[in-house]
Amino acid sequence: MRANCWIAPNNVAVKNVPDPQILNPRDAIVRITSSAICGSDLHLLHGYIPAMTKGDVLGHEFMGEVVELGPGVRDGLSIGDRVVVAFPIACGNCASCADGLYSICENSNPNAAIAEKVMGHSPAGIFGYSHLLGGYAGGQAQYARVPYADVGTIKIEDDLADEQVLFLSDVLPTGYMAAEMCDIKRGDTIAIWGAGPVGQFAAASALMLGAERVIVIDRFPYRLRIARENTGVETINYEQTDVLDALREMTAGRGPDACIDAVGMEGHHASPALHAYDRAKQATKTETDRPHALREAVLSCRNGGTISVIGAYGGFIDKFPMGSFMNRSLTMRSGQAHVQRYMRPLLERIRKGEIDPSFIITHTMPLDDAPHGFDIFKNKQDECLKVVLKP
């Protein structure tokens, strides 16, 4: 089959690789009909996530048709079913899964011992997301093996288009969880750093969950425009406006009730000097992640407010404003999305027309063009916000 493979930092290529096979009783093989490139794939592309190997198949946002099933798959999944696949691999049986915390499944990372060396304890395995998180082949391919298929998929029975349901695999639940972690109460103002797909869905979800005001912060005018046009939020371009001042002004000095970091480890800063500082630390491996958005979110948040960290971090950060965080009674919540927990309720909302996630798609192209897709997505060319690949 054809598959988009990681070759080296800043180098991906579509290659011929063997077809996946059933390895375990609860596996399914899915013939992929749509697959997306995620912002977090750029961290892999740029080489900031450790433990990548030449030839790793990328991709963790995909859907398709079940073509093969292991003998142990429960819950009435059958061949021919149209399914969306959740990006975290979760067994459904361990204590974490039982608590609905699927992205920290205790069994799905066969390489947990390596992850424990870096993180203390291991999170779940993830499709196409390094050997630290399992070494699973991803979904930017024609086929994929889906372990624990009875837990990791949701059946799509209506005639909703791929484009409307594909993002149940990651970015929609991820954005939704970011908003949910803010514990939104009536009248709340939520500020969101990052107007990528996750930030867009976090904004839409914050409004769905009852926020009074949502403010989205980015530096690309087209991304801010998409947010304004589709969700009616307010926006700040941090290259033109000082974010702290603007947020203070917009909330009459209080600060937003909750701040969402939907940027993560490769943030930018309006000040070239500050950006260069973290970039240099990253290049010399004295920090792995550039936490510009996180620092600003902490400083901006109102006293007693909540920081919801949904942007991906990989390792260690520097100059975290701990004094501000501690003295002002802030709370921080975080996590990779527990996708399996949100797929059903969010599919319900899509069905009812409360949200149509397809508004983020700017490019659709054949799988073989994946390297080009990575390129324009990385360089924010041609107003690229989301690339969908058709195998």
Add this chain to the structure above:
Amino acid sequence: MGRTTMGVRSVTDSLGIERAGQDRGSEGLARFLGWLSLSLGVTVLARREQVSRVTGVDDSPTARQVLTAAGVRELGHAAALLIPRRAGWGAWTRVAGDMLDLAAAGQAMKGRCGERRMRLTYTTWALAGITAVDLYTAVRATRGRRGRDANRVYGSVTINRSAADAYRFWHDFENLPRFMSHLQSVRTTGDRRSRWTAKAPAGRKVTWDAEIVDDRPGELITWRSVDGARVPNSGSVRFVPATGGRGTEVRVELGYRVPGGMFGARIAKVFGENPQQQVCDDLRRFKQVIETGEITRSDGSPDGSNRQQQLKQRPAQPLATRGSGR
């Protein structure tokens, strides 16, 4: 039964297969002697004149050279005792040094009388006392070393199943090869007896008979190999309900004696057999099997959780041939 918490061990082997691997007491004594050597070395080198007067050899130029050499030597002892993570042969360097010192004192005694001879006599007695302490430490530290060819490993995991379920699964020893990767098969041969076959380094096989020694349903199983096993070994597993309904804590303790003693253990490590890692990997797989019914496999780790394999990952790309599904 030995009880473990992180790093603290009181090992009392109920099965009599081996004795305590490490002698903590001799470790502390060896460190103390190391610091003593360091301070002695520094004192001698920095205050040679005073030292030579106190010891009663301040009347000869040779004594000064001997003292300087002894000071430098003490620093060597300090390095030998303080730098290695475990005290071993370092303590013996001090014993050798003591012999030199005693010989030098005896030599010096010949040519001295009166007040100096008195001081030298005190010095010699002090040296003899120190020699006794050094000898005692050296013997204990190295005897402790030899004891480590018999080994004991520990591991624990929490599972989302009841103690009764976990006990039942484990009690059927024929289940063990499903998660203990070095085992090829276990066959029940009698009420309390079973025949175990394990993979050994270099593609060989080892077979032995084991018997259950202690069996408390839902709580504990203890077993050991019967006489004549090539790798005498023992094991115990305890099932303890975790607090507040957090599942069951499974605690495993394995004891074994590798053929060939310490050298054998080294060779085994070369072939990728690290017992401590193995017990951790085995428990991870035990959790996977009892909770999910299968061993977790990925394209990078098609044989499941295995520390060895984790270091030599194949690309996360489907396998070309059908995997070795169990």
